[in-house]
Amino acid sequence: MTSLLTGRRCLLLDFDGPVCSVFAGLPDHVAAAELAAALDPPAPATVRDYTDPFDVLRYAAEHRPDEAAAIETRLTDIERRAVACARPTPDAAELIYDAANRPATVVAIVSNNSVAAIDAYLTAHGVRTQVSGIFARTCADVSRLKPAPTLLLDALDTLDIPASNAVFVGDSITDVQAGQAAGVPVIAFANRPDKVHRLTSARPAEIVTSMAQVRAQLAQ
Incomplete structure (x- = not known):
């Protein structure tokens, strides 16, 4: 992993997983149920059984476009x-601080979560000023979300960083796919043992099991 981090000017981080567990206190299945209940007329039983709120948002975007904006706002x-x-x-948080204070290095968040929620979390945890940009969900257009490379490309363009000079840390196959499509090397964060094999199959540049590993390599 040293070759990935050495000399690169931009550390891009997914939010849910690499930075925090968003739904640790408010479970994602509860969030999905709340979103599904907001659909009017009532959603089909299959949608009401969704456990991922993003699946509900995608359903609304594809099948209830007139409700999609309201569902995204609720999400x-x-x-x-x-x-x-x-x-x-x-x-x-320590990785963000270390990277942001390394000479000529910028840190940005690239996530399917909302800009507003990410900004609130980073501010509450004292690292918002260390982050040069948040490239995340601002509307109900799910075509912009990962695995599409759009948000990563937006980050690179805004920060004026070539893909070859950036690294993206994500914890899902869709993160790896987005990074590959954008031409950005991906460090896959397997934050659970069962994710190691699954992420390996996506062929990221590297796999780590803790953010401490990324931080240690950054310090070299």
């Missing part, structure tokens, strides 16, 4: 409540 409200009791990922 943002849920995320803001969730980050108030989110569980910080060990060493994540």
Whole structure:
């Protein structure tokens, strides 16, 4: 992993996983149920059984476009409540601080979560000023969300950083796919043992099991 971090000017981090566990205090299945209940007329039983709120948002965007904006706004409200009791990922805040204070290095967040929720969390945990940009969800257009590379490309363009000079840390296959599509090397964060094999199959540049590993390599 040293070759990935050495000399690169931009550390891009997914939010849910690498920075914190967003739905640790407000479970994602509860969030999904709240979103599904907001659909009018009532959603099909299959949608009411969703356990991922993003699946409900995608359903609304694809099948209830007139309701999609309201569902996205409701999801943002849920995320803001969730980050108030989110569980910080060990060493994540320290990594952000270390990277932001390394000469000529910038840190940015690239996430499917809402900009408002991410900003609230980073501010509450004292690292907002260390982050040069938040490139995340601002509307109900799910085509912009990962695995599409759009948010990563937005980050690179805004920060004026070539893909070859950045590294993206994410914890899902969709993160790896987005990074690959954007031409950015991906460090896959397997924050649970069962994710190691799954993430390996996506062929990221590297796999780590803790953010401390990324921080240690950054310090070399």
